[in-house]
Amino acid sequence: MRMQTYIARKRIALFAMFLLPLAAGGCTTNPATGEKHLIVISREQEIAIGVEAAPEFEKEFGGRVPNEQLQAYVQMVGGKVSSVSEREMPYEFTLVQSKVPNAFALPGGKIFISAGLMSKMTNERQLAAVLGHETAHVAAQHNVMGMQRQMGAAVLVDIAGQIAGKEKAGSAQAATKVVAGMVGLKYSRNDEYQADKLGIRYMARAGYNPWGMVELLTVLLNLSKSEPGSMGEMFRTHPLTSKRIAEATDIIEDKHKGFSPSTADPNANRFLEMRRLLLTTVSGLAEK
Numbered sequence: 001m002r003m004q005t006y007i008a009r010k011r012i013a014l015f016a017m018f019l020l021p022l023a024a025g026g027c028t029t030n031p032a033t034g035e036k037h038l039i040v041i042s043r044e045q046e047i048a049i050g051v052e053a054a055p056e057f058e059k060e061f062g063g064r065v066p067n068e069q070l071q072a073y074v075q076m077v078g079g080k081v082s083s084v085s086e087r088e089m090p091y092e093f094t095l096v097q098s099k100v101p102n103a104f105a106l107p108g109g110k111i112f113i114s115a116g117l118m119s120k121m122t123n124e125r126q127l128a129a130v131l132g133h134e135t136a137h138v139a140a141q142h143n144v145m146g147m148q149r150q151m152g153a154a155v156l157v158d159i160a161g162q163i164a165g166k167e168k169a170g171s172a173q174a175a176t177k178v179v180a181g182m183v184g185l186k187y188s189r190n191d192e193y194q195a196d197k198l199g200i201r202y203m204a205r206a207g208y209n210p211w212g213m214v215e216l217l218t219v220l221l222n223l224s225k226s227e228p229g230s231m232g233e234m235f236r237t238h239p240l241t242s243k244r245i246a247e248a249t250d251i252i253e254d255k256h257k258g259f260s261p262s263t264a265d266p267n268a269n270r271f272l273e274m275r276r277l278l279l280t281t282v283s284g285l286a287e288k
Helices: 004-022 043-060 070-083 123-137 142-151 153-164 168-183 190-207 211-226 228-237 242-255 268-281
Strands: 027-028 038-041 092-096 104-105 110-114
Touching: 027 268, 038 142, 043 092, 043 110, 043 142, 043 153, 043 168, 070 092, 070 123, 070 190, 070 211, 104 123, 110 123, 123 142, 123 190, 123 211, 123 268, 142 153, 142 168, 142 190, 153 168, 190 211, 211 242
Parallel strands: 092 110
Antiparallel strands: 027 038, 104 110
């Protein structure tokens, strides 16, 4: 009887130890989606995870493109779309040297776009589309919820605790786990549809023609057919189907009737100038 009581108390204690860190997060209503989710880490912990993991994430994808004009440009475009999102976060946009087309959003608002992806675009609203899409993953907390599913809630809480503890070895190890988790994280099709929808909303609010989202998705779908090897990584993490293009088209035609797909991007020349600079800065990128 005493042994059973001891075991029961032990179980209660362990359960309480798990619940205590959960109190930092909890069931909340997401301001971007209006949906309720159980998030096991707080906003502050989410930001700290992103800050800690960002340097290693940059290295994983070739490091920052060594040109401050390009970095400022990407930050400017990203800043416009993220400033009108429903979830206020310290959004930061970085152009990395990887030639593989891709884009990622770490928890907390650290967003990355590869040189390989930017080099495939033809105007600024397409860039705004991909940065708006990644902003949406942060605003909707798709990445945090994905990590909870993939790693387990207890592991994510433990990672947040290690980073908060500021112990160098433990913090570095936690950052490595985050990077590995994010590189392997695959968003669901519903996540992608929702990120497209929110990205379109942010583009329109920021003054960009939301048809840039359809243009971007069409470019990516065409590349998947003409260059399937180069696009494999992006499509593994960001599933793309023709249905996403149809969904985005329906949203724009329904919610943003004031925009036309035939209207030229007024910032196209600025983008093309930045793309030319990118091609001279990062060797091995193919000219369109």
